[in-house]
Amino acid sequence: MSTTDKALSLLALFSHVCPEIGLTDLSKQSGFDKATTLRHARALLRSGLLEQNPDSRRYRLGAEILRLANLREGMFPLRTVAQPVVEALAQITGETVHFSARAGDTLGTVIAHTSAKTVRIVVEPGLLLPWHATASGLAFLSQLSSKEGERLVELSVASHPSLAQPDASFVKDAIQLASVRGFAVCADRLERGVAGVASVVFDSSGAPIGTLAVALASAQFDRFKEQSIAEHVVEATTDLSIKLGASPQHTAKRLRAGVAV
Amino acid sequence: MSTTDKALSLLALFSHVCPEIGLTDLSKQSGFDKATTLRHARALLRSGLLEQNPDSRRYRLGAEILRLANLREGMFPLRTVAQPVVEALAQITGETVHFSARAGDTLGTVIAHTSAKTVRIVVEPGLLLPWHATASGLAFLSQLSSKEGERLVELSVASHPSLAQPDASFVKDAIQLASVRGFAVCADRLERGVAGVASVVFDSSGAPIGTLAVALASAQFDRFKEQSIAEHVVEATTDLSIKLGASPQHTAKRLRAGVAV
DNA sequence: TAGTTTGGTTCATTATATGAATCGTGGGTT
DNA sequence: AACCCACGATTCATATAATGAACCAAACTA
Known part of the structure; x- marks a missing residue:
């Protein structure tokens, strides 16, 4: 399992019952260390695949996903x-x-x-x-x-x-x-x-x-x-x-x- | 720049003028070695963020993006x-x-x-x-x-x-x-x-x-x-x-x- | 105010990513 | 039909990045 696989596996934790997840939960649910989880989350943040609720600091799916979805839908x-x-x-x-x-x-x-x-x-x-x-x-x-x-x-x-x-x-x-x-x-x-x-x-x-x-x-x-x-x-x-x-x-x-x- | 950043940077190469990209082009445009590019592309393939045209073997944005977009849109x-x-x-x-x-x-x-x-x-x-x-x-x-x-x-x-x-x-x-x-x-x-x-x-x-x-x-x-x-x-x-x-x-x-x- | 939880950081250790060289194959050309 | 070339894909020694236990600060709870 490559590093990228691990990082991207965080995306699979989001669902309609769990649309926003904090760092600790993200770490627990993924099974990765908190420090590792943070680094992965930050990489996803940089790419826009995740974004952070400015109030709660919890993570949620990012706007880049919408852009990519449009792009794909166009072709x-x-x-x-x-x-x-x-x-x-x-x-x-x-x-x-x-x-x-x-x-x-x-x-x-x-x-x-x-x-x-x-x-x-x-x-x-x-x-x-x-x-x-x-x-x-x-x-x-x-x-x-x-x-x-x-x-x-x-x-x-x-x-x-x-x-x-x-x-x-x-x-x-x-x-x-x-x-x-x-x-x-x-x-x-x-x-x-x-x-x-x-x-x-x-x-x-x-x-x-x-x-x-x-x-x-x-x-x-x-x-x-x-x-x-x-x-x-x-x-x-x-x-x-x-x-x-x-x-x-x-x-x-x-x-x-x-x-x- | 983390490994995940590099892998995800491949996604930014797709656009409406370039909706499908082969491995060689992907490698040239990203500046990564062909072998490295292939591994990154495969990680994205596994997560569904990319998919491969079965005929041309070229890469395109994957169906997972649509699922994530729906999820985000729902919340x-x-x-x-x-x-x-x-x-x-x-x-x-x-x-x-x-x-x-x-x-x-x-x-x-x-x-x-x-x-x-x-x-x-x-x-x-x-x-x-x-x-x-x-x-x-x-x-x-x-x-x-x-x-x-x-x-x-x-x-x-x-x-x-x-x-x-x-x-x-x-x-x-x-x-x-x-x-x-x-x-x-x-x-x-x-x-x-x-x-x-x-x-x-x-x-x-x-x-x-x-x-x-x-x-x-x-x-x-x-x-x-x-x-x-x-x-x-x-x-x-x-x-x-x-x-x-x-x-x-x-x-x-x-x-x-x-x-x- | 003391206790608890959360997001975030550090640094020595360890595992993973990297890329030059190489191979096999299918598409295109003569 | 035979050729070549470009492309996708693989290998393995080397180099680089990921990892996690311990730690910190701040915010929330009781």
């Missing part, structure tokens, strides 16, 4: 293109829909549209999804080599110690099923009571870049609903992939068996 | 709040308007709204603004200690070797004038033919966080226009600062003399 308008697709899928299914993208060794939610139902699943944008315990993660894994998939699952299991360890075969079976059906299903794993259906989005070079997922209360989830939601999810991912420049044939081939299994 | 909705203010200012003035935020030692454009005029100034979001050669930079400097201002100007001059060096007194005088008037004006510095009028935005703790600026063709710029645009810019920055939670009195005091000088 590769992932957000802009995915937003309407997410909304359309939310409209059709009436459930919470989120679009997540792979970033390095993690899968992070980029867009989330919460349903208006009484029992609603709230997905905060910016949420990191474990590879082995979400429909999105499992769907994505089905498009990777088993070697890389195993590496990611290992990382994911290690960084989510609170989750029940998956049976040796669960992940393998889920991936196998997903690669046959073109979508993955996952219920009561990351959180009890939540079920998800997800399928993979490809970019213009045919590489998997993210997932579209529908999340709903598992109490309201059954085989009939699975069937109908999966159809819409697969359709939406195909649509989004094509809008991102992927070839329709390729996308169809990757998600080949469709929902008719 | 401190700078973009969301500033967007309508930028648009209102663009509407009133009929000129190009941009909102830029300080990030570490740089000033970067977060939102840009291009005018619909025949002679239009196009500001790309993500553009880095030199402190010493833009209205935004000079306005912001007028709210910093002279020690910090000098440090930033030095950095800025060093990283924009193509710009004409400012006279010893130009920056000092411009800052002095800006601190009296509450807005800064800068014409034909960063680019010949472009004039700008900018004023500073404050956050809820009273610290300066960015600037609103109007950019127009310097050929269409005169003292009368300066007066009318400055009034609108100052009004817009006050409005935005208050929407961000700044106290009206404080903001007014900081921009005290208003436009009536």
